[in-house]
Amino acid sequence: MLQSSDSCCHRPEARMDPLSDIVALLKPHECVAAGFDAAGDWSIQFERHAGLKCNALVKGGCWLSVDGGKPVRLDAGDCAILPHGLPFVLSARPGRFGVDAAEIYSPLPHGGTATYGGGGDFFMAGSRFLLSGPATEMLLPSLPPFLIVRAGAEGEVLRWSVERIARELRTPQPGSSLAIAHLSHLVLMQALRACLLQEQTGLGGWFAALTDASVARAVAAIHANPARRWTLAGLAAEAGLSRTTFAERFRKVTDQTPLGYLTRWRMALAMDRLTGSNAALGQIAAEVGYASQAAFSAAFRRETGYSPRQYAREIHASSTAAAVSRPIVAR
Structure with a gap:
């Protein structure tokens, strides 16, 4: 359970858990989520973005290239975390540069699904939220350009969280705002926990201390x-x-x-x-x-x-x- 700000400094009985402490001070807000349903030889370019993105693959596979870097293969069950707002490309084949994401996703209501090429071969759930808490400058610089959480128990929790955020946005209910905030914290926690368990390379600063x-x-x-x-x-x-x-x-x-x-x-x-x-x-x-x-x-x-x-x-x-x-x- 996340600690409230009123109890963050006096917890002698609490288990020592720096990761929870850091994530508890982050303030996710302005969360948006959407699905992407594609088919054929597709490729989409995403420009620089504000905040942290999490893309969870539900069906099919694709290639991810961040800021012009070497393409990385993603398959169903994998999740990609982009913490620094760098531009990236998602495509059915590596080395492709296709249509602007703005053309595919806009206009799209909160929690909606964008379709390309008729859909059916590939499905991805994505969320993006801003971070503005006092611990942001401690955490984000320690992370590499992108994090890959491979299919498994941690990836399943991430995928469920992203899909649940989209559902809360698509069909608001009483308490949706708080649910989305807690789900955003869960996305952060599961992503960082999975990276520690998988010995993700490229970690530095505070986050590297946990390794x-x-x-x-x-x-x-x-x-x-x-x-x-x-x-x-x-x-x-x-x-x-x-x-x-x-x-x-x-x-x-x-x-x-x-x-x-x-x-x-x-x-x-x-x-x-x-x-x-x-x-x-x-x-x-x-x-x-x-x-x-x-x-x-x-x-x-x-x-x-x-x-x-x-x-x-x-x-x-x-x-x-x-x-x-x-x-x-x-x-």
């Missing part, structure tokens, strides 16, 4: 108790390594220092609290490991360029502006 047992233990300890007065020696002990070996290993795996990671995680928690609760600054400072409000404010400004109050005002203003409704093309 290294020693570093992962230290990261889990930070997440379990961010307010503790951590030292390099204390984190090295959690990792079961000498201080020097731990510092070198942590930097090699994550491209940052252990204490640098600690500060970034504390700031992510603080940003979530500043925008998701009415807690006093002094309380937030204590929750994320600062002895005084002044020390917390100085660290926050150093890391973000804003004072805590300025940040809260800026995010509130931008969220209010984004709430103005606007049409979204379902593709």
Whole structure:
């Protein structure tokens, strides 16, 4: 179960689970979903897009080429995750560059299905949502241009989640907004979990830390108790390594220092609290490991360029502006 922002900093009884902590701070929104039914020798080009896309193959197979890269084969049951908005091509045969996706998908209602070549040979369910939580900058840069989740238990959950999102959009019911938000979190979690289980190559930064047992233990300890007065020696002990070996290993795996990671995680928690609760600054400072409000404010400004109050005002203003409704093309 995802942790609410009100309990993210005080969970001594919780199992140490950094992946859940990170995903819980992401804020998926403006979710759209659509199906694609094709037949024949088809090929579609998708331009750069905002947000994260998940395409789940239900029937048939195709080739995926991301940003002009080498084509990768996808078959029924596989899922492709595109976290960086890069352009890509889906085609029945590799090396093809076909019609613009906008011509196929627009206009298409939420949860609808686009048809090409009469359909019947190939079917794909896709969803796209934006991420704007304070942990976004910690997670997304760590991911490769695309992630492939092969057919199996994890892929089945992903496919079901994407199809369920499309159904909720196509036929809204009471509670659909919350259902879509939770399903989007499930898509993220299952995709990242599957990549860890499948030893996906190209991972870096924070996400790579979870693939290294020693570093992962230290990261889990930070997440379990961010307010503790951590030292390099204390984190090295959690990792079961000498201080020097731990510092070198942590930097090699994550491209940052252990204490640098600690500060970034504390700031992510603080940003979530500043925008998701009415807690006093002094309380937030204590929750994320600062002895005084002044020390917390100085660290926050150093890391973000804003004072805590300025940040809260800026995010509130931008969220209010984004709430103005606007049409979204379902593709």
